[in-house]
Amino acid sequence: MRILFVCLGNICRSPTAESVFRAVSARELPELTLLIDSAGTAGYHVGEPPDRRTREAAARRGYDLSSLRARVVEPRDFETFDLILAMDRQNLRTLERRAPAAAQDRLRLFLDYTPDVGTREVPDPYYGGENGFEHVLDLIEAASRGLCEALRAGEVRPPARIPRAG
Numbered sequence: 001m002r003i004l005f006v007c008l009g010n011i012c013r014s015p016t017a018e019s020v021f022r023a024v025s026a027r028e029l030p031e032l033t034l035l036i037d038s039a040g041t042a043g044y045h046v047g048e049p050p051d052r053r054t055r056e057a058a059a060r061r062g063y064d065l066s067s068l069r070a071r072v073v074e075p076r077d078f079e080t081f082d083l084i085l086a087m088d089r090q091n092l093r094t095l096e097r098r099a100p101a102a103a104q105d106r107l108r109l110f111l112d113y114t115p116d117v118g119t120r121e122v123p124d125p126y127y128g129g130e131n132g133f134e135h136v137l138d139l140i141e142a143a144s145r146g147l148c149e150a151l152r153a154g155e156v157r158p159p160a161r162i163p164r165a166g
């Protein structure tokens with residue numbers, strides 16, 4: 001199972017989701033082999049480590065984001081990943097525009113895996129205060145647990161592979 005988390009800049013929300021889900025799934029689903037990655041729909045910060053405020057908030061909860069580097073979603077990602085989880089509706093719409101027809105059913109909102117947090121979107125913390133980063137972590141930890149439950153229950157299955165041309 002290959003899972004890609006997507007936000008706008010790939011320096012706040014999606015690298016947090018990558019690192020948190022890696023830790024939560026290793027603890028809750030140790031028997032499952034998962035490929036976990038993250039990317040942005042915009043290229044403003046390509047090659048940069050996650051935002052300092054994101055790294056510091058994550059580190060306070062035991063997640064080390066220091067080795068991650070921002071990248072942009074590439075056409076190949078729509079073949080590689082079984083599940084592509086957007087942090088908000090704007091990024092989901094961008095993915096829907098860029099993805100081929102055969103990959104549309106791999107696109108979801110990450111918070112679809114946690115029905116009880118009162119929102120479907122992880123808000124962009126970039127221009128907000130410090131509290132925004134804690135809120136992002138709360139939502140991502142809840143959705144990571146929800147996604148693990150869905151995987152354990154067999155509610156998430158890899159779709160049939162897209163045949164390669166030629």
Ligand code: 4NP
Pocket residue numbers: 007008009010011012013014044045124125126
């Ligand atoms: P992210 O946050 O999408 O969670 O990584 C943002 C990072 C940078 C910008 C916007 C959002 N920006 O406009 O540079």
